[in-house]
């Protein structure tokens with residue numbers, strides 16, 4: 001089997017040379033300013049070995065990757081009752097689609113499309129004041145990554161708050177069906193801010209370790225969630241983590257993964273590794289273009305696809 005560090009370095013070099021970089025997200029003005037020529041990759045193995053390359057220490061906006069962690073927190077608060085508010089089927093439509101919500105009477109298809117994540121954020125908010133809810137989400141990220149320097153990029157949050165008209169529409173629409181309990185502006189305020197958490201690939205790979213190791217963080221030995229819950233979160237990541245590109249991601253990469261419009265992807269090789277990749281340019285489905293290609297190469301060279309070598 002090839003050496004992990006060598007593979008990670010090779011892939012970062014290969015990605016640096018490519019000219020097809022996708023398009024940075026333009027609908028959030030602050031993200032439109034990010035340099036698309038960046039690429040970072042960090043992999044943390046079961047024994048804690050870190051292999052990292054490229055811009056692996058540059059913080060980026062994790063955006064929808066935060067939805068994995070808000071789902072984990074909300075399941076911890078309300079348990080399986082969460083699934084009365086949100087489904088767990090792939091959507092087959094874009095991440096911010098309004099149409100599906102009308103057909104399905106305000107119940108979002110899954111917790112990773114925007115509507116679903118907003119409904120999950122609302123469940124967390126119901127247990128707190130808005131600032132406390134956000135503080136709890138941020139502290140959870142810091143705890144998982146064992147790094148209390150992780151912060152929220154207030155400019156990204158403000159940028160989305162000014163322009164997130166579609167998310168406002170989704171939240172109001174769900175509210176009309178009784179799926180949102182709190183004032184829409186509070187729920188969205190928390191949602192925009194957790195999407196604006198800024199992390200490096202190295203920090204993100206550390207935060208995802210519990211998903212790769214049956215709910216336990218191997219560095220502390222502490223249980224974050226039960227093994228069954230980690231397995232199920234991974235299942236939802238595999239089927240829904242890349243919006244309308246989830247099938248393609250499973251086909252090419254073969255790992256549970258969650259993307260964000262900041263260009264990051266968190267991927268989980270169960271029992272083996274937690275992986276974070278970042279390349280800001282997106283493909284047509286809103287997923288990192290080079291991030292996906294890099295992960296495809298990584299799993300192929302290391303034989304890490306959950307579907308076999």
Ligand code: GLU
Pocket residue numbers: 062063064065095096114160167192195259260261262286
């Ligand atoms: N904050 C972004 C939005 O609500 C998240 C989308 C994403 O990362 O896919 O549009």
